[in-house]
Amino acid sequence: MTAARLRAAIAVLALAGIAVTAYLVYARYTGTRLACTTGGCETVQHSKYAKLAGIPVAVLGLAAYVAVLLSSLSARVEAAAIGAAIALAGLAFAVYLIVIQVAVIDAICQWCLASDGILFLLALVCAERLRRLSKTATERQA
Amino acid sequence: MRALVNNRLALFGAVGVVAVGIAVALIVVSVVGSGDKKQSAPTVPTATARGTTVPAKVPGAAAAAGLFRGIPQRLNQLGNASAPVTMIEFADLQCPFCRDYTLNALPAIVKEYVRPGKVKLVFGGISFIGPDSETALRAVYAAGLQNRLWNFADLLYRNQGEENSGWVTDGLLRAVGRSIPGLDVDAMMAARQSEEVDAAIAAMRQQAQNAQVDSTPTFFAGKTGGTLQQVAVNALTPEAFRPTLDALTK
Numbered sequence: 001m002t003a004a005r006l007r008a009a010i011a012v013l014a015l016a017g018i019a020v021t022a023y024l025v026y027a028r029y030t031g032t033r034l035a036c037t038t039g040g041c042e043t044v045q046h047s048k049y050a051k052l053a054g055i056p057v058a059v060l061g062l063a064a065y066v067a068v069l070l071s072s073l074s075a076r077v078e079a080a081a082i083g084a085a086i087a088l089a090g091l092a093f094a095v096y097l098i099v100i101q102v103a104v105i106d107a108i109c110q111w112c113l114a115s116d117g118i119l120f121l122l123a124l125v126c127a128e129r130l131r132r133l134s135k136t137a138t139e140r141q142a
Numbered sequence: 143m144r145a146l147v148n149n150r151l152a153l154f155g156a157v158g159v160v161a162v163g164i165a166v167a168l169i170v171v172s173v174v175g176s177g178d179k180k181q182s183a184p185t186v187p188t189a190t191a192r193g194t195t196v197p198a199k200v201p202g203a204a205a206a207a208g209l210f211r212g213i214p215q216r217l218n219q220l221g222n223a224s225a226p227v228t229m230i231e232f233a234d235l236q237c238p239f240c241r242d243y244t245l246n247a248l249p250a251i252v253k254e255y256v257r258p259g260k261v262k263l264v265f266g267g268i269s270f271i272g273p274d275s276e277t278a279l280r281a282v283y284a285a286g287l288q289n290r291l292w293n294f295a296d297l298l299y300r301n302q303g304e305e306n307s308g309w310v311t312d313g314l315l316r317a318v319g320r321s322i323p324g325l326d327v328d329a330m331m332a333a334r335q336s337e338e339v340d341a342a343i344a345a346m347r348q349q350a351q352n353a354q355v356d357s358t359p360t361f362f363a364g365k366t367g368g369t370l371q372q373v374a375v376n377a378l379t380p381e382a383f384r385p386t387l388d389a390l391t392k
Contacts, residue, residue, distance in 0.1 A: 043288065052168065077153075084157050085160040088158070100172075100324075107324070131154075
């Protein structure tokens with residue numbers, strides 16, 4: 001996959017993440033009931049783990065996806081590094097939230113799982129992009 | 143940054159350190175923020191406004207969590223939303239017979255009919271015994287806004303006090319809330335006077351009046367979406383409910 005395609009893949013995944021998290025943010029602030037087949041979305045979204053220092057986790061997720069999307073607009077290795085760091089951090093936090101859903105809240109939010117899946121792919125693609133760009137930079141220096 | 147870009151190993155290391163640092167910070171904030179700010183030691187009693195004491199958590203938390211684990215809840219409903227049979231219990235949280243039903247019959251009903259998806263239960267909370275009934279009911283419906291009504295009601299029954307003795311204190315309600323994993327206790331306490339809770343209580347009161355309910359517990363069951371018929375029970379045991387539920391679910 002070319003560098004341009006990797007950036008396009010990151011942009012598409014980030015846009016998908018933005019769509020999911022924007023829906024969660026919209027539902028939270030308008031009081032709209034979430035479309036949910038697991039029956040656990042509302043439970044998770046209203047639990048005490050749905051906020052971080054008073055900020056809804058969905059808002060933080062939305063901000064993270066926007067940041068990764070912006071990083072894909074630049075061809076610089078620094079942008080790739082920032083995008084990869086955000087995606088990997090998001091993935092690690094997502095794993096923690098899955099554990100909380102299963103072991104503590106006892107409810108599963110399908111929208112959160114959708115976002116987790118997107119984050120997993122995003123982390124892989126961002127890491128690959130960083131690997132390739134850094135390799136090119138190193139070769140150029142040599 | 144330029145030096146990092148020119149050194150692949152250092153670059154990957156820096157990205158990894160930053161990612162781990164952000165993730166750890168987020169997790170720490172989440173863990174600290176989800177703890178109860180008003181009570182850090184779970185076993186230390188806390189003074190209530192009435193001068194009595196309640197523990198930071200209440201007995202029965204594990205049993206209640208186990209009973210409802212994995213079963214969908216939505217406001218005052220328990221079980222699969224498309225279950226073919228619905229049973230509603232009109233109950234007052236101060237009523238000792240409602241407590242007996244919850245502790246003696248409900249676990250078997252949940253296990254045999256609700257968990258397999260055959261029956262969904264509706265908690266028809268009403269208040270007619272006294273002020274504590276209304277106080278408890280508001281808290282229970284507020285927990286229902288977080289889909290934890292059944293856990294909350296179960297724990298209140300397990301820790302039921304003498305009728306109209308003022309046993310439903312804010313301290314007890316917080317302790318019950320703290321005993322339910324994931325429940326946002328502050329949000330629950332704040333939601334007790336919300337329009338949603340007002341509407342839920344008013345709707346159930348109207349439903350009880352329409353059904354001419356004059357005592358608790360009173361049960362109605364039937365095919366979901368159809369007319370529910372009163373369930374005549376001579377005891378608050380699982381055996382008393384099985385004939386009706388078996389006939390409806392066969």
